[in-house]
Amino acid sequence: EAAVTQSPRSKVAVTGGKVTLSCHQTNNHDYMYWYRQDTGHGLRLIHYSYVADSTEKGDIPDGYKASRPSQENFSLILELASLSQTAVYFCASSAGTGAQDTQYFGPGTRLLVL
Amino acid sequence: GEQVEQRPPHLSVREGDSAIIICTYTDSATAYFSWYKQEAGAGLQLLMSVLSNVDRKEEQGLTVLLNKKDKRLSLNLTAAHPGDSAVYFCAVNTNAYKVIFGKGTHLHVLP
Numbered sequence: 001e002a003a004v005t006q007s008p009r010s011k012v013a014v015t016g017g018k019v020t021l022s023c024h025q026t027n028n029h030d031y032m033y034w035y036r037q038d039t040g041h042g043l044r045l046i047h048y049s050y051v052a053d054s055t056e057k058g059d060i061p062d063g064y065k066a067s068r069p070s071q072e073n074f075s076l077i078l079e080l081a082s083l084s085q086t087a088v089y090f091c092a093s094s095a096g097t098g099a100q101d102t103q104y105f106g107p108g109t110r111l112l113v114l
Numbered sequence: 115g116e117q118v119e120q121r122p123p124h125l126s127v128r129e130g131d132s133a134i135i136i137c138t139y140t141d142s143a144t145a146y147f148s149w150y151k152q153e154a155g156a157g158l159q160l161l162m163s164v165l166s167n168v169d170r171k172e173e174q175g176l177t178v179l180l181n182k183k184d185k186r187l188s189l190n191l192t193a194a195h196p197g198d199s200a201v202y203f204c205a206v207n208t209n210a211y212k213v214i215f216g217k218g219t220h221l222h223v224l225p
Contacts (some may be wrong), residue, residue, distance in 0.1 A: 004157075042120075042203060042215040043158075090157055102148070103213060105157035 003027065004106035006091050012112045019078040021109050023091030031094040032074040033058070033103065034066060036087040043090065049074055081113045116141040120204055120216025128224050133191040135219045137204035140185065147180060148205040149189045152218075158203060161189070194223045 003026045013019045025032065031050050035043040045058030047066035055066040063085060065077040078085055088110050092103040120137045127133045135149075145166050150158040162178050164171050171178045177190040187206070191198055199222050207213040 040217060042217040044215075045213070092158075102160055102163060104160070105150075107155075107157045 004091055004093055004104055006089075006106040006109050008109060009107065010110040010112075012114060013078075013081045014114055015081060015083060017081050019081050019085075019111065019113075021076040021078075021089055021091075021111070023074045023076075023106055024072055025074075025091075025093040025104075026072065027093050027095070027104060028071070029093035029095050029104075030071065031096070031101070031103075032068065033092045033094075034064070034074065034076045035090045035092065036060070036085075037090060037108070038087050046076065046089075083113050086111060086113045116144065116206060116212075116214045118204065118206055118214045118216045120219060122219060123217065124220045124222075126222045126224060127194050129195055130193050133194045133198070133221055133223070135189045135202055135204070135221070137187045137206070137216050138185055139187070139206045139214075141206075142182070142185065144185075144206045146207050147178070147187050148207075149176075149178060150203045150205060150215075152201045152203065154200075161202075191221075194221070196223045196225050199223045 005024050007022045033048040034046045037043050044060050046064050049055045049068040052071050067075045088108045090108050091106040094101040094103045117140045148163040149161040151161050152158050175192050179188045201218045201220050203218050204216040205213050
């Protein structure tokens with residue numbers, strides 16, 4: 001069964017500080033994604049990647065960087081955390097480029113920026 | 115671009131009753147449709163997916179209907195039980211990395 005793990009599961013950060021969220025998948029999937037979830041907005045795509053050492057911007061990339069050092073790992077980096085980045089962040093992976101390639105989600109990281 | 119509207123945002127039903135959630139979308143080229151369930155404090159769990167050439171799919175007490183003419187997707191929990199209480203999301207996509215999620219429906223099944 002597909003397995004996506006995230007760390008930390010929750011984090012409190014200070015405004016202006018650097019935050020790194022990590023994601024690890026054991027599915028051997030090429031595609032990985034970072035979403036944020038806010039009440040009333042569903043999930044919105046921040047960054048994604050389809051190969052190691054390469055990342056692509058999603059729909060809301062401003063204020064975020066991503067890093068894909070290997071097929072298994074995908075990180076989301078907030079260089080200067082802001083209050084508006086308080087949200088729940090989900091990582092996901094999928095096998096390929098087809099519309100039917102299901103995305104498998106991690107359990108989420110709850111980030112609170114004070 | 116593609117827009118997805120999901121309704122209702124909140125739904126309460128009695129145990130054993132049906133619960134129906136509807137999503138409408140705008141892009142007729144949408145190829146794939148999914149429903150996810152999110153329990154408190156957890157990630158999204160895939161319930162069911164259908165390709166655009168499928169009108170109806172049933173699995174384990176769940177029925178997904180796709181009306182391409184009206185661009186409407188629905189999820190019917192035919193006999194809800196308290197364990198079904200969660201947030202449900204529809205998702206539509208034209209390719210693997212362009213997935214648009216609905217805003218979610220909070221389902222509460224009363225015993």
